[in-house]
Amino acid sequence: MSNKELLSAVAILLTFVAYVPYIRLILKGSVRPHVFSWVIWGTTTFVVFLAQLEDHGGAGAWPIGVSGVITIFIALLAYIKRADVKITTTDWLFFGSAMSSLPLWYFTSDPLWAVVILTTVDLFGFGPTIRKVYAQPHSESLLFYFLFALRNAIAIAALENYSATTLLFPVLTAVACLLLIAMAASRRRLFPA
Numbered sequence: 001m002s003n004k005e006l007l008s009a010v011a012i013l014l015t016f017v018a019y020v021p022y023i024r025l026i027l028k029g030s031v032r033p034h035v036f037s038w039v040i041w042g043t044t045t046f047v048v049f050l051a052q053l054e055d056h057g058g059a060g061a062w063p064i065g066v067s068g069v070i071t072i073f074i075a076l077l078a079y080i081k082r083a084d085v086k087i088t089t090t091d092w093l094f095f096g097s098a099m100s101s102l103p104l105w106y107f108t109s110d111p112l113w114a115v116v117i118l119t120t121v122d123l124f125g126f127g128p129t130i131r132k133v134y135a136q137p138h139s140e141s142l143l144f145y146f147l148f149a150l151r152n153a154i155a156i157a158a159l160e161n162y163s164a165t166t167l168l169f170p171v172l173t174a175v176a177c178l179l180l181i182a183m184a185a186s187r188r189r190l191f192p193a
Contacts, residue, residue: 007158008059011151012066018147019070025141026077032139034132035078036087036095040125042072043099044118048169051111051118058160063151064170086132094127112165119169126176133180137187145177152177 001009025031046068052061099121133140152174159166 004059004158004160007154008062011063011154011158014147014151015063015067018144022141022144031141033078034128036091037125037129038075038078041122042075044122045071048115048118051114052166055111055163055165056161057166060155060159063155091128094124097124115165115168119172123176133184137184137191138193142181142184145181149174149177
């Protein structure tokens with residue numbers, strides 16, 4: 001096993017370490033994911049995985065693919081459990097913007113443009129969750145988002161080809177996770193549980 005494959009395996013393991021407790025928290029009702037965010041994230045993550053493979057991302061793309069499949073499962077679970085059913089006009093705006101942008105990736109023959117579009121869409125996916133966490137700062141697991149930022153750092157190290165196509169998505173989603181954590185931690189200090 002090469003170093004890249006080992007790093008990829010660690011990133012995949014970290015993906016499960018993050019997701020399994022998060023799924024348990026959803027099932028217990030302690031965490032209420034916003035279904036719109038998770039539909040957007042699942043869709044974009046999986047398509048970015050395909051673009052990374054096309055750009056020879058190799059083992060570093062595998063954690064993104066695993067994450068995409070599990071994220072789609074969480075979107076389904078959020079819908080079934082009616083985790084966060086409060087949908088605002090702003091949420092519809094984020095969702096509509098994100099989903100209407102998805103077909104654009106198909107029309108680009110260059111994986112970079114697909115990843116640029118999908119990363120933008122994925123970042124739109126943070127909109128409903130940011131709104132929800134701002135109002136309900138204890139409604140999400142900060143450890144989960146931290147583990148994802150860490151997982152992305154390890155996935156980046158596992159990439160076999162470093163390019164804008166392979167780096168853009170994991171870097172920007174890690175930054176978005178860290179910003180969400182910072183905002184939620186600040187709001188939690190103002191509004192203790």
